[in-house]
Structures are given as structure tokens and as C-alpha cells.
Amino acid sequence: MSKVAKNIRHLRDLKNFTQQQLADKLNITKARLGSYEESRSEPSVEMLIKFSNYFHISIDALLRGDLTKTNLDGLMKVGNNRLLFPVIRNEDDNEEIELISMKASAGYLNGYADPEYVERLQRIKLPFLPAGKHRAFPIKGDSMPPLRDGSFVVCKFVESFSEIKDGITYVFLTKSEGIVYKRVYKNPKRKDTLMLVADNKAYQPYELKAPDILEVWEYVCSLNIGAYKEEELNYASIMNMLKGLQVEMKSIGHK
DSSP states (O other): OOOOHHHHHHHHHHHHHOOOOHHHTTSSHHHHHHHHTSSSSOOOOHHHHHHHHHHTOOOOHHHHGGGGOGGGGGOOOEEEEEEEEEOEEEEHHHSEEEEEHHHHTTHOOOHHTTTHHOOOOOOOEOTOOOOSSSEEEEOHHHHHHHHTTOOOOEEEEOOOOGOOOOOOOOEEEETEEEEEEEEEEEEETTTTEEEOSSSSTOOOOEEGGGGGEEEEEEEEEEEOOTTOOOOGHHHHHHHHHHHTTTTEEEGEEEE
């Protein structure tokens, strides 16, 4: 059974619909819906849009995700009520977040919107995270002490430019620089421009314009993993680090 067939069947089951009931909602025949669910035919682009609009699930998620393993109540709402960024939960109902390694960060600008790229990323579980979609990004350089080169910041996805707050630290994915982590201040005279400020005063502030921004992620906590080499960075090493109480929460001054 193809992923899209499995997902369509799963979404119908969640609604407790018969094939006839869902077919009526989509204005198609029961036989046509059955052919999709049984992988005897593939939905056209027009039909994928219908499924996407009705269930409020992105087409990428329908085609490439496994919605049977996704908590649909935790999906991220973006734009016109489209659900993107599936929030993956394990058997303990803890969120599993993607960790962008230093090596993977080089391709993040090109792969951030590609479900296949995201699926290949390492995942870790952090039981203390608030609701929302989270991702862990690597820190490069010394512009944001006390975070060291090789540490990670765990951030929550921000849906709208208007939600950005003064004095808070964020990870931005930008067209010009890729991944950037800085403290942010709004420009009251230019609503589409932010001032990015490093906590290390040796670095000069600079402007970031809204059209250059692809993603915004708000700081939640940091993982200082300086004791581990890149090749040693795996689920076990991160969990050992967490058990050693090396997670720095918002109280260190990033909030």
C-alpha cells in the first residue's frame, strides 16, 4: 500500500466515515475513493488538493508522511489553516524533535521544505517542551555567549512575523545567510525590518528584512554538547548529557 493510500484511509478512519460518506463529502464516487485507498490508482493533483483542503493537511504530508504515526492534534497551523510540520510523538507521548547537526546545517537552506530531507534528520525526545513544533539548531562561533561553538538551541516554530518580540533570541533561516541565531529588536520606523544583535559586543548589529526570512524559531532552551565530537553525537550521548543536568533553560537570560 502506498503512503498516500494509507494516509487517506487513516484520515477517513479518524472521522469515523464510511467510504461512501467521505466520497459524498469530496463529491466523488465510492469506487473512485476505494481505488485510492487500495492503491489501484493514484490521486490526481486536483484530488490531492481536495484531500488537503478537506482534512487541512499539506499535500507533502499526504504524499510523503506517515500520518498513522503522527499526532494530528499537534500539527502546526500555518497560513490558510494548512497543517505543516508534523509533530512526531513516541510511545511515551513525548515529542521527538529534529536535530540539525553541524553537517546537516549546510544543506538546511535547500532542504528545510523537503520532507525527505527532514525525515533523514536525527531525532531526540525532550519531555519538558511546551506545545508546538520544535527543532534543534547548531551554534557556530562565539557571538552568543554563554553558548559555545558546537552547542545547540532548541527552538519553537513561529508562525508569523508579527509574533516576533523585542529582546528575545531567535533562529532565523534566511535566503542570504542560512541559519542565524541572534537577539532581535524591531525597527519602529520600518515595520518590515529587524535589528539582529549579538550578545558578544565584539560583533556589530545588522538589519534583517522580512523578505529575506524563510523561517523563524523562538529560543526555548540550549544543549551544551561541547564534550562530544560530531561523530559521537547521537541519541544516547544527548540523553546522557540531559541526565547530567546540562540543559540550560530560559532563565539563563535568553528570555
